[in-house]
Amino acid sequence: MTTVLAPTPSAAPARKASRSRRGKIAVQALRIALVIFFAFPIVFMFVSSFKPDLQIFKDLGSWRGFVPVGHISLDNYLGVFDRVPAARFLLNSIGISAITVVLGIFVNSLAAFSLARLKWRGRQFVLTAIIATLIVPFETLALPLVWWVNKLPWLEIHGFSLVLTTGWLDTYRVQIIPFIANAFSIYLFYQYFNSIPKELDEAARVDGASWFMIYRKVVLPLSGPAIATVAILTFLPAWNSYLWPLMVVQTEDLRPVMVGIQYFYQLNVAWGEIMAYASLITIPVLALFVAFQRSFISSIASSGVKG
Structure with missing residues (x-):
């Protein structure tokens, strides 16, 4: 008998x-x-930026294309700064992107606060109109926008007096101001602000706080993930802008980094220098995302999926 x-x-x-x-x-x-x-x-891209053109093509199709082997040097990076004013382009893009991000966070969050926390007639219609603009591609607005910015006035300082001029073309402001307000940023802030309990507003109002004080001291400090997400999503289009600066900027000293890529396709194409230039303009984007990745993921998880 077997025992199991x-x-x-x-x-x-x-x-x-x-x-x-x-x-x-x-x-x-x-x-x-x-x-x-x-x-x-x-x-x-990074590995090829240290190789000469002949070796880049020689290493294509093998594992050597992804490993820094062979003739490795910084010649391509030195060639970038000799061929184009890369430092000037980088400074322009950093300044334009940073100002657009800072002003965009303030303007869009303030608009979203009004839509999410205040009660006024027509706010749902305004929110619907803002969301509706998301379906309109920028290319359809580019030419009318060029016409408008060429007609807008601006005060300039000449000596000790202010002079009223017309036209924003070939300036820094034409690369910044039209892109401060953003429908998607407003909607993202709106979604996040709705997740913050409104009882905090009521308690602050009882203590005598104004609505702007509630926005600045109650709502914004609790909206770190949304702010980080908007910062990333505003920085990327500003940094990657190519079509708009190509249309409105003619002076070389005012151009951003993306327009500088076309310099490398003139005369002799230097692929190693193109890879080096692309590596330089990719580093700020990677650094920004690494710095804000936790807040970005937290915001997408907590507010981006809300209905």
């Missing part, structure tokens, strides 16, 4: 823990594989 031994009580939890551990390992392996796959273009 029942499994010990600890066997089932052990098998369950083992399957859970194998599942976690598989998920991590998949994540690493996806990171490697999507990082290939960036790695290739």
Whole structure:
């Protein structure tokens, strides 16, 4: 007679823990594989920025294209600054993007605060109109916008007096002011502000706080993830702007980094220098995302999925 031994009580939890551990390992392996796959273009760009053109084409199609082997030097980076005023382009883009982000956060958050926290007639219609503008591509507005900015007045300082001039073309302001207000940023702030309890407003109003004080001292300090998300989503279009500066800016000293790429396609194309220039203009974007990634992910998880 054969005796069948029942499994010990600890066997089932052990098998369950083992399957859970194998599942976690598989998920991590998949994540690493996806990171490697999507990082290939960036790695290739950075590695190629240190190689001469002949070696770049020689290493194509093999693992050597993703590894800094062969003739490695900083000649391409030195060539970038000799070929174009790269430092000036970088400073222009940093200044334009930073000012657009700061003013955009203030203007868009203030508009969203009015829509989300104040009660006034027609606010739902205004919100609907703002959201509706998201379906209009910028290319359809570019030419009318050029006509308008060429007609707008501006006060300039000449000596000790203010002079009223007409036209914003070929200036820094034409690259900043039209892009401060943004429908998506307003909507994102609106969604996030709605998630903050309105009882905080009522308590602050009882203590004698004005609405602007509530906005500045109650709502904004609780909106760090939304602010970080708007900062990233405002910085990226400002930094990557190409069509608009090409249309409205003629002076070389006012141009941003993206317009500078066309310099490398004139006369002899230097692919190593193109890779070096692309690496230089990619570093600020990566640094910004690394600095705000936690807040960005938190905002998308907490407010971006709300109905």
